[in-house]
Amino acid sequence: MNIYRKIVLYIFPCLFLILAVLIGTDNYHLLAERKSVAFTYSQSFQEGHIGYGNQSVTEENDISFSELEPGDILLGGWPGCAYGYFSHAGLYLGNQEVLESYIDTGVTVNSVAHYRDYTRACILRVKVDDKIKQRAIEYALKQQGKIFYPVSFKNDERYWNCSKIIWKAYQQQGIDLDAGNDLWIPPEAFYQSTRVEIIAIKGGAPN
C-alpha cells in the first residue's frame, strides 16, 4: 500500500487522538468530577440504561401549568434515563407553548400539555428580570428548524439538543445555568443550578 493510501486510511484516527487530547486538556477538571455527564452516563450504561428512560411506564404527573411565566424551564423525566434524573427540557414561551428540540423535528415549538405524560416533571424559574428572559426567548426562537444532535458540545451554535438550546439562550444574556462547567448540559443541570428557583415539582426530586 503506498504512502498516500496509508495517509487516507489513518488520518482520521490520528486526528481523533489529537482532538481527544486537546479537548481533554481543556476540560481536565471533569476527569475526576463524579457529577459530570460522562460519569453519569458511564454509570448508567453499566446498569443497562442507554437513552432517555422507560417510556412504557404509564404513570403520568398532574403538574399545574397555571403558574408558568415566559422564560420558565420545564423538565420532564422517565425512570432509567441514562444522563440524569430528567430526560427532557423545554423553554416556556407563553400561551401554553414551549420551545424544545427533538431529533425528528429539530428545534421546534409545541404545546406544554405533553409534559404531563412524563413520570416526573418540574417547573423552574430563572432568577433574572423579565427583559433578560425575553431576550433569551428571542434568541431561542431564532434557532427554530436547526438540527438536533444528541452529543453536541456546548460551545458551538449549529448543533442543538433540548437542554443546550435553553442553556445557550440564557448564556448569551450573561446567565450561565451550568454550575458544573461541563462539556454537555443535561436537563438535570438546570435543577441543580443556583440561578433558578423551583416553582413546581411532581414525581419526586433528584438527590
Place this chain on the structure above:
Amino acid sequence: MLLKGVLQIRNVGRLYIIQLGAVFTVWLASYFKGLDLVFFILYIAFMLMESITNRHKKWLVAFTAALIWQLPGIILTLLIITELNYLMPGGEYYIFAMELWYTPVIPLVSLISTPFLPHPAYYNILLMMPIILSTYYLLGYALPAGCVYFHNKMIRR
C-alpha cells in the same frame, strides 16, 4: 469466482475504516468552531479518492461496494420509514444511530434550516443519505480521465 468477487470489493473495508474514523473525528471537531466543516470536506475528498482508485474495476463491483458501505444506513432508513423500528428492542433510538453514523456529513446538513416543515430538511436528507452517498461514490466512474490524472499519479497507477 465468488472469492474473486469478494477480493474485488475488499476496499469496502477501507470505506468502513474511513467512515468510522470520520464519525468520531468530526464529532470531536465540532468542539472547535468550524473545524467540523473542514473535516467534512476531508471526508468527502477521501471518499471520492477511494472511488477513483477503483475506476479500473467493473461498474457492478463498485456498485456492490457502495451498497455494502451504506448497508447500515440502508437498513436503518428502511426500518425508520416503515416504522418497523418500533417493533424492535431499542427501536426508538434507531434514528439516533442513523444520525451518529452520518456524523461526517452532519456539518453540511447543519447549515440547512427549514423551520416551517413537518419534518425539518435535515431529517429528510438524513433518510436519503444512503442514496446520496452511494451516488457520490459512483461519481468516481463518471469523472473524465483528465480529472483523475493527478490522483493516479499520486497512487502510481
